[in-house]
Amino acid sequence: MPSISARYYDGITSRRQAVEVSLHPEGLAIFSGEGFVVARWPYAAIRRIEGFRGTGLAITRVPEPGSSAEPRLEVDDPAFAAELSARAPLSLTGAEGGRRERRSVVLWALAAVVSLMGLAYWGLPALASSIAPLVPASVEQRLGAAMDPQVRTEFGGPRGLKTCSAPAGVAALADLVGRYERAAGLHVPLTVVVLDSGMVNAFALPGGYIYVMRGLIDKARGPDEVAGVLGHEIGHVRHRHGLQAAIQSGGLAFLLGTVFGDFAGGTAILIASRTLLSSAFSRDAERQADAFGVDLMLRAGGDPEGLARFFRIAGADGMPGVLTWLNSHPAGPEREAAIRKLAENKPVVAPALSPAQWQALRAICSTTS
Ligand SMILES: [Zn+2]
Known part of the structure; x- marks a missing residue:
């Protein structure tokens, strides 16, 4: 992956520095505009700073011995953010993060005990929905970050699907996602990317990861259709449906793996990813x-x-054997009618995207990375 532009604050002065960053096997490298090394951060030392708005992310590193500086790096490129998330165990920052992590371990130990007892009484689906609210947002985010690479290889083969990265398209998407994210009041930040695939599909993983396939944008006749699908997927994030499905399919192995804190490479992650991508949520979840x-x-x-x-549009000519948004979202006239009823007599406050932004979004896959 080539280097990309980012903003860097050294944590000592308030100066903002334009830098270039790139990912290497051993960590993240930060270079000045002139090509000098500003810093190298090992992946294990990188922490996510919560509350960053937009499609990218803000990170810091745990201080080096003898240093109290809290540097900050802001990256706007969603593809880079996703790539970084996949490599670094991006957990919470600072003392608060430590406290929350400890509390989450206690909660998880509790959840595991409750689940062992509850399984006998309620069965797994009911259990999943009662356990999900106990899961700390930081744990859900780590789960999503661990599933992200699985998704890309599941659909794109060993080399994975490419992320669409034409700058004007990324900016248009970031504008829409930013508005929705501010209005949504979510427990996790959103990471929304367009993947270069002809499939007419979109889906949400746990932890705020949303993927829109190029085919869905190609198929849409205007920005409202893409925005509607995006809003729907954000609804799955808000109600933690992906998390529930992951708990349900990964089962107790997933729960216990989570308690002991190691997601990466787990069989439970693979199973949970596959299930999430190949099956539908319940009708109730879809209505929500x-x-x-x-x-x-x-x-x-x-x-x-x-x-x-x-x-209607998505269903018009689904290719046989290709998973579509419609397969995982069984529609019916009643669902369309319910949507129209909710919006009845309510004014449209603003267009989803301007005509220029829509053109830019349509061309977002003219560059990929
Ligand atoms: Zn859905």
């Missing part, structure tokens, strides 16, 4: 996501009719 998406559009821009309309 629809309602959340409609509400988001009414508050942050876009016409909910786009979501209702997309069911």
Whole structure:
């Protein structure tokens, strides 16, 4: 992966420095505009700073011995952010993070005990939905980060699907995602990327990871359809449906693996990823996501009719054997009608995207990385 531009604060002065960053086997390298090394951060020392708005991420590193500086690096490129998330165990920053981590271990130990007892009474689906609210956001994010590479290879073969990265398209997407994210009040930051695949599909993983396939943007007739699907997927994030599905399919192996803190390479992760990508959420989950998406559009821009309309468009000529958004979102006239009813007599507050932004989003895959 080539180097990309980023903003760096050394944590000592308030000066903002434009830098170039690149990923290497041993860590992240930060260079000045003139090509001098500013810093090298081993992946294990990198921590995510929560609350960063946009499609990228803000990170810091745990201080080196004898140093109290808290440097900060902000990256806007969603592809780079995803790549970094896949390599670094991006957990919370600072003392608060430590406290939360400790609390989460206690919660998880508790959850494991409850689950062993509860399994006998309720069975796994009910168990998953009662355990999910106990899961700390930081744990959900780590789970999503561990599933991200699985998703890319599952759909794209060993080399993975490429991320669409044409700058104007990324900026248009970031604008839309940013508005929805501010309106949504989520427990995790969103990481939304377009993957270069002809499939008409989009899906959400645990931890705020949302993927939109190029085929879905190609198929859409306007920005409202893409925005509607995005709002719907954000609804899955908000209601933690991906997390519930992961707990359900990964089962107790997943729970116990989580308690002991090691996600990477786990069989449970592989199983959970596959299940999530090949099966549908429940009808109730879909209705919840629809309602959340409609509400988001009414508050942050876009016409909910786009979501209702997309069911027809997506279904028009699904290629046989290719997973589509419609396969995993069984539609019916009642679902379209429910969406229209929610939006009835409510004004559209703003367009999802301007015409120029929509053109840029359509061309987002003209560059990939
Ligand atoms: Zn859905």
